Amino acid sequence: MDISLVTENTTQTQKIAAEFAKKISLPAIFALKGNLGAGKTQFVKGLGEGLGIDKRSICSASFIVIAEYGDSPALIHIDAYRLDNPQELIDIGWDDLLERKDVIIAVEWADKVKSLLPTDRIDVEIAIVDENKRRINITSHTRNTEIAYI
Numbered sequence: 190m191d192i193s194l195v196t197e198n199t200t201q202t203q204k205i206a207a208e209f210a211k212k213i214s215l216p217a218i219f220a221l222k223g224n225l226g227a228g229k230t231q232f233v234k235g236l237g238e239g240l241g242i243d244k245r246s247i248c249s250a251s252f253i254v255i256a257e258y259g260d261s262p263a264l265i266h267i268d269a270y271r272l273d274n275p276q277e278l279i280d281i282g283w284d285d286l287l288e289r290k291d292v293i294i295a296v297e298w299a300d301k302v303k304s305l306l307p308t309d310r311i312d313v314e315i316a317i318v319d320e321n322k323r324r325i326n327i328t329s330h331t332r333n334t335e336i337a338y339i
């Protein structure tokens with residue numbers, strides 16, 4: 190499945206993510222790509238919102254690398270920006286995360302840890318069109334059929 194759309198503000202970006210979070214079979218992994226300020230974290234806020242998590246609690250994870258929000262389902266938010274190599278993600282427990290069932294895992298700067306990402310995932314690429322416009326390309330490589338109807 191391939192979706193390409195344009196959003197005009199953060200609310201729209203979050204809403205798309207929230208729809209995914211509500212409908213998708215868990216566990217699910219979102220691999221986010223896009224330049225600084227593209228809207229990756231905004232998208233993750235929307236994922237949280239869709240899971241019933243207060244989106245105001247979700248913020249950039251680039252310094253902390255990993256954050257967990259909520260419970261059943263939980264949102265695991267990873268930002269690989271500051272990682273020097275994929276091994277660092279393994280060191281903070283990546284393999285255990287992949288064992289978890291009731292989670293959405295969202296990885297910003299996914300390209301930095303590409304070798305560790307399962308093929309069963311959803312790629313989200315966000316490009317800046319202008320100040321408030323973003324083109325979002327979503328490619329699903331998952332068993333999830335629900336998202337075909339979003």
Ligand SMILES: Nc1ncnc2c1ncn2[C@@H]1O[C@H](COP(=O)(O)OP(=O)(O)O)[C@@H](O)[C@H]1O
Nearest residue numbers: 196197198199202225226227228229230231321
């Ligand atoms: N359509 C849009 N979708 C998402 N963010 C937008 C949009 N328009 C403007 N923005 C702004 O772009 C910035 C995106 O920041 P952020 O999500 O932290 O980016 P990233 O995590 O990709 O570095 C925010 O300041 C947000 O307000």
Ligand SMILES: [Mg+2]
Nearest residue numbers: 229230249297
């Ligand atoms: Mg970010």
